[in-house]
Amino acid sequence: MNSFTYSYPVKVYFGEKAAEKNLTAELAKTGPNVLLAYGGGSIKKNGIYEELLGILKDAGKTVTEFNGIMSNPTYAKVQEGAKLAKEKHIDFILAVGGGSVIDCCKIVSAQAKMDADIWELEYTDHQQPTEFIPMGAVVTAFGTGAEMNNGAVITNEDKMLKSALWDAFYDFAILDPAYTMSMPLKQVISGAFDSLSHSMETYMGLPREVNLSDEINEATQRNIIRNIRSTIQNPNDMQARSELIWAAAMAENGILKIGKATDFQCHMLEHQLGAYTDCNHGQGLAVLHPVLYRHMMPEANRQFARLATEVWGIDKAGKTEAELAEAFVETLAEFVKEIGLPSSFKEMNIPGDTDFKAIADSTILTGGCAKKFTREELLEVLLECR
Ligand code: NZQ
Numbered sequence: 001m002n003s004f005t006y007s008y009p010v011k012v013y014f015g016e017k018a019a020e021k022n023l024t025a026e027l028a029k030t031g032p033n034v035l036l037a038y039g040g041g042s043i044k045k046n047g048i049y050e051e052l053l054g055i056l057k058d059a060g061k062t063v064t065e066f067n068g069i070m071s072n073p074t075y076a077k078v079q080e081g082a083k084l085a086k087e088k089h090i091d092f093i094l095a096v097g098g099g100s101v102i103d104c105c106k107i108v109s110a111q112a113k114m115d116a117d118i119w120e121l122e123y124t125d126h127q128q129p130t131e132f133i134p135m136g137a138v139v140t141a142f143g144t145g146a147e148m149n150n151g152a153v154i155t156n157e158d159k160m161l162k163s164a165l166w167d168a169f170y171d172f173a174i175l176d177p178a179y180t181m182s183m184p185l186k187q188v189i190s191g192a193f194d195s196l197s198h199s200m201e202t203y204m205g206l207p208r209e210v211n212l213s214d215e216i217n218e219a220t221q222r223n224i225i226r227n228i229r230s231t232i233q234n235p236n237d238m239q240a241r242s243e244l245i246w247a248a249a250m251a252e253n254g255i256l257k258i259g260k261a262t263d264f265q266c267h268m269l270e271h272q273l274g275a276y277t278d279c280n281h282g283q284g285l286a287v288l289h290p291v292l293y294r295h296m297m298p299e300a301n302r303q304f305a306r307l308a309t310e311v312w313g314i315d316k317a318g319k320t321e322a323e324l325a326e327a328f329v330e331t332l333a334e335f336v337k338e339i340g341l342p343s344s345f346k347e348m349n350i351p352g353d354t355d356f357k358a359i360a361d362s363t364i365l366t367g368g369c370a371k372k373f374t375r376e377e378l379l380e381v382l383l384e385c386r
């Protein structure tokens, strides 16, 4: 096991009426000017907006709204939010939404506290922000686990990069399963697949021998798979929904990563696919994972074979490690179809003449992946996904 320090700054309020029960006490710790941030308006249809605005008003806050945060948030939107936060002297940001709103606000919280351009600071000067506007997240769409970590995935349209900016943590996260019941089923499934992907990408990292984190990870993956199936059978299954929300958080709250370096090669490729096509993140992963994993054999066979038996329950009797690894990858591909996720870019309406070479050439090659990919091979992967 690698050396580690474990400490976690995000306080989680999980369960029914978590906002009603806990938000007022959290707001008592903040200054008067609150930025209420949200996306395209789903929270106005499902009543969450009214409920939260009521709590904010009762707490005597002056509320400034920052809305229209799009899926795959752009750097321009971050700058818009930071400008607003500076102008209105914002003391606290309440981000209400899924990974996109939650990520966008992380970088707003840092950019609003500095004059320097945060992209240049992190990618040119290789420095990190040190001051942030305090924040709380109310999760209305789960999957990314963005509420739990200090990474924010932002699309820089000028640079054609979808990349992580780092270091802003939420002070608290409110996870009420009831708030997610209005999510379209398609988004529930693609979000849950994203959580499965985070678990797999962590599991596949270094070191490759099993440690406690990996055994917890195997349980997390089994849980996600089972609860995706339960949710498809009954989209109103609150127990399954609750499990999926916590599994999404578990995959990104650091516990599965303890003592490990992660893989995340599939994510790096999907993020650049997103930069060029603005595609849905979980769907992009669903198409890429089986194809990328076929390319990772035989280097990743040992871990794939373990996933076959420990996560997917494949009988190992009479099978070699290579056969088990192949059975895992093909079972994963079948699962993608079973749960109605796309298996090709065509199914995602990504045109066949997309500049896949530019996507491959701009993808970060990760150190934790069992296979050391070249950009040429990543291009092959992308072309096979068409
Ligand atoms: O914008 P509104 O109208 O709210 O609609 C949203 C959006 O269209 C809708 N939605 C959210 N809550 C809802 C709801 N609709 C009905 N009822 C509700 N309760 O759902 C749609 C998708 O939301 P979005 O936030 O875009 O999805 P997701 O949570 O999957 O976030 C995706 C973003 O997170 C990044 C992705 O790359 C992508 O940009 N990621 C962030 C990560 C992180 N910070 O750790 C890790 C991930 O790997 C990922 O890269």
Ligand code: ZN
Binding pocket: 144, 194, 195, 197, 198, 267, 281
């Ligand atoms: Zn993801």
